[in-house]
Amino acid sequence: MKKIIITGALGQIGTELVVKCRELYGTDNVLATDINEPEEGSEVAKGPFQILDVTDREKMFKTVEEFGADTMMHMAALLSAVAEKRPMFAWDLNMGGLMNALETAREYDLQFFTPSSIGSFGNSTPKVNTPQVTIQRPSTMYGVNKVAGELLCQYYFEKFGVDTRSVRFPGLISYVKEPGGGTTDYAVEIYFQAVREGKYASFIDKGTYMDMMFMDDAINAIIKLMEADGGKLIHRNAYNLSGMSIEPEMVKEAIQEYYPDFELTYDVDPDRQGIADTWPDNLDVSCARAEWGFNPEFDLDRMTKTMLDAIEKQEGKQK
Template structure:
């Protein structure tokens, strides 16, 4: 094991990656956390390099050259977008993980983090307080790839001793990055549209309850599980991670405390079918008992934090983000 931690974040420009990069650099220092994505010319990001996660040779070279000890693999094609091109979604989501796991094995990395998702569950999974161990029958290529990935993580741990850790993330809410191709993204977009237009068209039914988590809680969970002693990690597929659960109508009501004139029109589309197959709430007692997970933000605190964050953005819109950022995120 190396005496110093050198972290490589793959997908650092995405929804999770942007905030996780900042948080890890506060702990380890900028020089010890390499931010990477498949796009060039990111002069605004310190210690950044261009890496395509499907380029195994390039990735292995970077790991060896810089003495990387931990990899956080965040790049993925999400649920709704993945249904538009199943082969591309499977290739990106699955091959990137296998590549990273092989490098971790061969180069004897200390740890790997890879996010799973509530998308591993399906319509025959338990709807409320969905347990850690239950029937999983995902109906999207994203969910299928995440469930298969969980088994690969467990396989590499059992067979090769690769210390890979994973969380089944719910919908993530953040003001610092755009959304991209996920079924739960309405819970971010509604804030932007409420501020800009006091009007929002929701692609889910108003009563569709889904598990959600404010991004700061998600970042804390990732750092906490990666900091836990190995003997505390008893689930080597992926831990359920819960937080708050609400429906679009609940979130709209909370936002109206700040923007009373907000009008929401519900026009369910193909994403409604995906949402219907997912649990409404999660039993994350395993994470709470094994390594001390606990969320801090309820819906009211999350909404307050979102509005405070968006005040700092002169134009609360997705238009000011580069086009490529819309795709390269890791959520659901």
């Protein structure tokens, strides 16, 4: 990777991916794009940026050609809960944008990354130690998009030789950018509310286990996969990833180590709970470990301390 274009650069993953790639490869070698302008003074705005609607294929071609990119990281997508409320828009953006990105990668011989998700699984998928290769019959538009995306990426690799790579991300937890419409968002909101209010009402019910990962581990996983020897990648589209399998009471107990009076209640959202109930409890990540050395560094305790310390600093608060 020498010159990288990142779509959806203002999203939860894209924001931090841009910063990390600029640290590693040089600010001028990473072009951030999004349909919206970045906030003045933000990290994304401190380097090359261009407005790009991923549903506009001609503009995508032109942007890649003018920048001279050799790598595309396609992050632009509508998340699970929002996609379920706007299924037609989700299809047009998630699938139309991906097709345009893959065509761009084929036309300009780009190395290509786009994330899949645990949303690609469904009720018929084994929920415990979910295998790398297993039945995928999701019941949401987001999940359908992700399964189709995995298959499309594999098709472009096998048919056209495009170096496509992907991972199935679990819920991602970060203090840099608050979430925007995902089923696992409770695991981010709970930390912000612990600092701000000392209490949180979870929209996901107790006992609902889902895979999660701290954002630093997720960003490092993207970089590591993209730099891996392609000849060793068997399951390139897409690898199961996870840092931990947790449910809300576990997060509460971790927070109470630092905020003993923190209170967790429940106001369950039937829509997002219904989505969560179709997802695995925990994933088998052995293929990612074996094929390219996936090795997350953050467990629940370390992540909790990091999240609380960072949010306190941002909020200007001390315990």
